[in-house]
Amino acid sequence: MSCIYQISHNIVSSLGFNSKENYNAVVNNISGLKIYPENSMNIPEAFCASVIDNTRFEDISKQVSNLSDYNFFDKLCIYSAYEALQKTDIDPADPSCLFILSTTKGNIDLLENHSLEQNIDNSLFLWHSANIIGKYFNNPNKPIVVSNACISGVSAQIVAKRLLNFKKFNYVVVIGADLVSRFVVSGFQSFKALSPELCLPFDAERKGLNIGEAAATIIYGIDETCENLENDTIILDAGTITNDANHISGPSRTAEGLTLAINKCLENSGNIKPDFISAHGTATPYNDDMEALAFTRCKLENTPAFSLKGYFGHTLGAAGLLETIISSMALKNNMVIKSAGYSRCGVDNPVNIISKNQSLKAYSFIKTISGFGGCNAAILIKKLVK
């Protein structure tokens, strides 16, 4: 059996510019969410979001050569991949290295000042962003773009795993990113899905989600026998994607799709019992109820669970990657993270949401995620124990 393992990672968010800064903020219970009053970003209603500090990012990204002329989204992706690659000896220009971009909207902020009648600028095409990123690193392969709504970041890791198993590539650089734009905030507001206050996943008082901006990168490699890997190496063991076949924008009332995804994922990893759950937990009333029902149906109601949305907001195309990174770091440190914003259970099926950081001898966790279009996904991440 070969092992698909994490080589390096990066997170750029309101909480920092590398994984460690972000992880430290989370364990110190610091949230990147801020309230934006009425008419911020030219949006009539108030909202709460986690936004990258542009001035600090511009300053930090100066360390990376020739980045100044890129659009903000492309620049974020390049910076994130660059920082992750820098810690490795991987040559991104080698044909054995593949880039995958996970995003829902890419450079969508550019539509604000774009003619809505004339020909569309190339920068708005998602494959174009991926090409630009690949080109920056002189990578000879045509990159892959996964745009699978909110589950994109987990979908993209499953794509990476299978393409490594296909044995054409030795390394896959998976980058996930999305911006906080007027486009996205107004859209979720029109759905009445946003809370104007800090989001409260699984809590009785939860009102909706907060949007977050981030770029996150995981570099995966393959080891044929797993024997060359160190103890405690983080392994992507299994992954499953399903569809509810029920509604294009509402979660399933029976949680059928997510239940199927979790059960299949655990079955494929040899019926491991995960030590904790890194939930989607968007803090919308329907999502959290659906997710809690799925955990209960999968007999995981007592497994410690948390959502990271109270720290980063919902970072859309980056979420699956960012949350996998933070949770993998927690796994390495034998710890379960406090689910920010949780004080009183507000889901129909009570689950074990963690309200305080806890030490826990942990070997594996399951990451769950669901999105518009009825899609659900689950991946099982484990530590290599020899």
Add this chain to the structure above:
Amino acid sequence: MIKIIKHSVISDFKAFTDNKLIYTHTDNDRFSEFLSSLYRFLDISYPKFFKMDMLSKLGFLATELCVAQTEFSKTENKINTAIYLLSNASSLDTDINYQKTLNPEAYFPSPKVFVYTLPNIVIGEIAIKHKIFGENTCFICQEFPDKTVFDYIYQSFLETDIKNAIVLWADYINGNGKAYAFLIERETSSNIDKDDFNEKTINFLIFNK
């Protein structure tokens, strides 16, 4: 290992199944009119069709053409069926329509438009219609076929229990669209006369090259 059971093409105001012309539109004026008349021609009773955006209508109809009168369409709940969507322009056409509702002088964002600003909604519509619960992934590629995405599909059949899949290219921008749909199946001895699912066969079937 993977065989093509049936395929369909929607292009230049014409619709084909297994390279046979099924429908053509005399008034080559508006693509939306063409899709509505193709829908009526196929005699599908599915009112949700009229709520869909152009990309979803296009992907939906290409899939209908591709699965009509197959064993596949007779199966109730399809747990081990996958949907793979590929597109160049993604939801950009609807993105622009949505952006138009954000004009500060006439600000009226609509959730009905916004939901279609995600390309994988096409997958959701098809999954609902055909009760498909399996794996589903949307890829944004410059061209069809894309070698690496095809490698991914092959590997997915190899390492999971997928029985069959709909592979769909759907692309709509600037008032014109194109779609190719393939119903593919894990090979069993009974259908060895069918075509292999790979780039070479696809290029031959669709582009005759």
